[in-house]
Amino acid sequence: MSEILPFDQQALTKHIYNHAPVGIALVSIQEKWIHANSTACNILGYSLEELMSLPARDYIFSDAFLPSELLEHASTSIEFEKQYLHRNGNVVWASVHVSLVHDRPEDEPLFFIAHIIDITASKVAELKLNESVERYTSLKKYNHDAIISFGLDGKIINGNQMTETLTGYTIAELIGARISRLIGEDALANLSSDMLDHSLIEKEIDHISHKDGHPVEVLASLAPIIIHNHKVGFYLILKDITEQRRLLIEKETAEKTNKAKSEFLAMMSHEIRTPMNGVIGMTDLLLESELDSEQRQYLEIIKQSGSTLLNIINDILDFSKIESGNTELVHEIFSIRTTLSEAYYINQPRALEKEIDVTTSVAPNVPDYLFGDGTKVRQILINLLSNAVKFTPSGSVSVTVEQIEQTSEHVKLQVEVEDTGIGVSADKTIRLFDPFYQVDNYMTRKIEGTGLGLAICKKLVDLMGGEIWYRPRKDGPGSRFIFTAKFRLQPFTGRELNDRTDRSHESGIEPLKILVAEDNEVNQVVFIKMMDRLGYPVTVVPNGEQAVKACTTQDYDMVFMDVQMPVMDGLMATSKIRNELNGKKQPFIVAVTAHAIKGEHQRYLELGMDDYISKPLSMTAVSAVIQKYIAKREN
Numbered sequence: 053m054s055e056i057l058p059f060d061q062q063a064l065t066k067h068i069y070n071h072a073p074v075g076i077a078l079v080s081i082q083e084k085w086i087h088a089n090s091t092a093c094n095i096l097g098y099s100l101e102e103l104m105s106l107p108a109r110d111y112i113f114s115d116a117f118l119p120s121e122l123l124e125h126a127s128t129s130i131e132f133e134k135q136y137l138h139r140n141g142n143v144v145w146a147s148v149h150v151s152l153v154h155d156r157p158e159d160e161p162l163f164f165i166a167h168i169i170d171i172t173a174s175k176v177a178e179l180k181l182n183e184s185v186e187r188y189t190s191l192k193k194y195n196h197d198a199i200i201s202f203g204l205d206g207k208i209i210n211g212n213q214m215t216e217t218l219t220g221y222t223i224a225e226l227i228g229a230r231i232s233r234l235i236g237e238d239a240l241a242n243l244s245s246d247m248l249d250h251s252l253i254e255k256e257i258d259h260i261s262h263k264d265g266h267p268v269e270v271l272a273s274l275a276p277i278i279i280h281n282h283k284v285g286f287y288l289i290l291k292d293i294t295e296q297r298r299l300l301i302e303k304e305t306a307e308k309t310n311k312a313k314s315e316f317l318a319m320m321s322h323e324i325r326t327p328m329n330g331v332i333g334m335t336d337l338l339l340e341s342e343l344d345s346e347q348r349q350y351l352e353i354i355k356q357s358g359s360t361l362l363n364i365i366n367d368i369l370d371f372s373k374i375e376s377g378n379t380e381l382v383h384e385i386f387s388i389r390t391t392l393s394e395a396y397y398i399n400q401p402r403a404l405e406k407e408i409d410v411t412t413s414v415a416p417n418v419p420d421y422l423f424g425d426g427t428k429v430r431q432i433l434i435n436l437l438s439n440a441v442k443f444t445p446s447g448s449v450s451v452t453v454e455q456i457e458q459t460s461e462h463v464k465l466q467v468e469v470e471d472t473g474i475g476v477s478a479d480k481t482i483r484l485f486d487p488f489y490q491v492d493n494y495m496t497r498k499i500e501g502t503g504l505g506l507a508i509c510k511k512l513v514d515l516m517g518g519e520i521w522y523r524p525r526k527d528g529p530g531s532r533f534i535f536t537a538k539f540r541l542q543p544f545t546g547r548e549l550n551d552r553t554d555r556s557h558e559s560g561i562e563p564l565k566i567l568v569a570e571d572n573e574v575n576q577v578v579f580i581k582m583m584d585r586l587g588y589p590v591t592v593v594p595n596g597e598q599a600v601k602a603c604t605t606q607d608y609d610m611v612f613m614d615v616q617m618p619v620m621d622g623l624m625a626t627s628k629i630r631n632e633l634n635g636k637k638q639p640f641i642v643a644v645t646a647h648a649i650k651g652e653h654q655r656y657l658e659l660g661m662d663d664y665i666s667k668p669l670s671m672t673a674v675s676a677v678i679q680k681y682i683a684k685r686e687n
Contacts (some may be wrong), residue, residue: 075146075168078153079108082121086163095146095170097139111136112150112166122152133171198292201277202231203285206240218270218292220263231288234260235272243274243286246311250274261289324365332358332668333578340585362668381515382654383540386426388453388465389414394432396451403441409448410441417455417519419463423540428512433467435505436533440471443531447472456536464538464555472530481522484512493677506533513537564678566590567608569599570644571617575667579612582671586678592616596625603629608639610681612674613661615645624661630660640681645667 069076075092087102093100096111103111113119117130129151136144149171152161174638189198198215208226216222233242235257244251257272273289335355345350350556361679392412401408406594433451449471457464487508513520513535520535568579571594584589591608593599598622599613611629613622620628626641634638643656643664653664663680665673 071675075110076167077112079112079164079166081161081163082117083107083109083138092168095144095168095481096136097144111169112148112164114148117150117509122164126542128152133268134340137184139435143172145172146169147171153492176464176612177408196291198229198288200226200234200290202288204244204283206230206232206244209285215290218262218268218290224282235288250276250646257288257290265632267365268292269297306665316565327574327670328358328362328365330572330574330578330668332362332670333575333582336671337578337581347451348412358668381425382427383423383425385421386429387421388418388426389420391426391430392433392451392453395430395437399437400432400440402438403449406441406444408441408446408448410437410450411448412451412453413454415455418453418465419455419541422463424515424537428516428535429537432509432535433469434507436469436535439505439533440469440473440531444471444473447530448590458541461541462538463541464536466534466536467670468532468534470525470530470532474527475524475531478524484522486522509535516527527656564588564609565607566609567599567602568592569594569596569611569617569622569638570614571595572614575614575669578669580672582669585671586675588678594621597620599625600628600632603639604632609635609685610678611639611641612644613641615656623656626660642677 069089072089072091075095075287077085077088077091085106085108088100088103090100093103096103098106109119113135114132117132121130122128131147131149134148136146138144149167149169150164153163153165154161179341180595195214198212199219200208200211200215207231211226219226221229230240231277239253239257243250244258254272254274256472257270259267259269262268269292269295271291273291275287275289277287301487307338332355333359335351338351339348339355364538392414395413396410396622398640400410426613437449437451448471452468454466455463456466469614510520516537518535520533523532523534524530525532534582566583566588568583568590570579570592572577576592576594580592582592591602593602595617596613599611599622600620602608603611613626615622617625622643622645629641630638640663641661643661645656645664645666656664663677665677
């Protein structure tokens with residue numbers, strides 16, 4: 053046995069060298085390859101011949117560990133981790149151990165021997181773990197919420213930086229302390245019970261105790277800490293909602309204030325318009341009677357003053373409802389030419405009084421009928437024309453409507469109102485569309501008004517997706533106000549509308565049975581006198597309860613229903629009339645109200661009314677709604 057031992061050792065050494073799972077490389081003192089086993093070649097991805105042609109230093113040493121460290125006896129071996137690029141392009145991580153080989157310790161070294169162990173799998177896992185830890189650390193460190201970990205015994209393990217900000221404690225003060233210091237003993241006791249759902253406990257934790265004693269409102273989330281399939285504690289995530297709660301309270305307060313403002317405007321509208329209805333209505337009736345020139349002059353002044361006051365009220369209410377976001381577009385078929393004519397005729401009396409020539413022009417390619425909010429367009433035109441006439445002492449005002457863009461479905465129009473008036477100085481044009489802004493000082497101004505007309509125009513144009521701007525007149529003093537608006541094209545000839553209007557005019561006064569529900573005695577008289585002038589007899593009741601009784605005992609064609617009345621209001625009365633006459637002939641119910649707040653018209657229609665007129669009443673408005681009913685009945 054002892055005789056074959058040298059042979060066996062040599063064979064054993066050769067076997068280990070060739071078949072070891074560890075790469076073994078032999079490198080001379082001059083840093084030249086001597087040999088490498090197959091495992092080393094496989095780890096690096098090269099054949100032995102290819103490896104021999106590469107610099108050995110690049111494979112068994114690193115920048116941090118040089119051969120001189122071994123040759124100068126600074127250490128007996130060196131060990132490091134090295135990253136290689138495999139021939140197939142993959143990254144290989146290896147643990148490299150390098151030492152010197154001597155025949156005898158006191159002899160000079162013969163060569164370097166390097167052991168190369170492939171640690172790619174463990175290294176990749178380590179890097180992933182480190183990456184995960186870094187992500188978690190970053191999430192915890194830079195999270196805007198406080199994150200606190202604590203064990204099942206209730207003792208705090210750790211916390212992030214936001215925890216210190218939220219609680220007032222340092223992390224050092226919290227570690228080892230009981231979480232009940234922050235959330236209370238009851239919440240901790242519930243956490244210790246497996247019977248309770250965590251989501252229920254989260255809802256209970258709506259505040260924590262700050263170090264200085266004050267409560268901090270929070271939104272809490274709980275997540276169990278699971279290690280080896282066992283729950284060992286919890287993460288408590290706390291979001292400070294103090295600011296959100298403050299903003300919510302402010303939002304609710306603003307909404308309540310806005311609601312109170314709307315209700316106040318509605319009430320003021322009613323309170324002001326109701327007596328104004330009496331003033332203007334009775335003035336209209338008196339002007340229809342025989343008067344001498346002095347009496348007529350006085351009445352004209354009363355009517356003009358009442359109309360001015362009403363315009364001011366309308367401006368303030370219109371601006372308020374637009375500002376509060378309560379104005380919506382009502383899309384319907386309308387004629388831009390008719391709308392322009394209406395605006396023209398409304399401003400014509402004042403223009404004639406000042407001897408101002410007003411002309412209108414609509415380009416031939418502008419469609420006859422459009423689909424959009426004709427009422428809003430009319431309001432813009434009336435405001436711009438009114439301003440032009442108001443600020444033009446003498447000369448002319450012109451309105452032109454042109455088409456500037458058209459597709460298969462839409463058309464974009466540009467409207468320009470030009471006057472030869474006093475114009476606007478360049479330094480004041482920038483604020484022309486600001487609310488309440490007036491070009492001349494309120495102490496010295498000669499022109500009446502609220503300064504809201506142009507602001508309202510801008511809001512309405514914006515609502516229609518257009519633009520409005522000012523330009524000085526090109527030839528001499530004066531102003532040009534230009535706005536654009538987009539409308540849907542409407543293939544409607546208008547023949548039916550014209551035929552219907554002609555039939556209404558030809559038919560004359562039709563016998564109608566009309567009921568008026570109105571509690572104000574002055575307005576009762578106005579209604580009776582107006583109906584008398586229009587040729588219709590009426591029955592008047594002072595409240596909704598009597599209106600219901602009248603409609604259920606007699607057949608009325610029309611009911612003019614005041615919305616705000618004692619005993620029973622007009623809305624409740626309308627509902628009862630509709631219910632009690634279900635399946636029978638229903639009267640045409642017209643809401644009569646002093647409310648001028650947006651949305652009221654649509655709301656009244658949804659509640660069962662057929663139409664709507666606003667106080668102060670005029671014979672024109674009353675006559676128009678009657679004719680509308682007659683036309684509907686004929687069809």
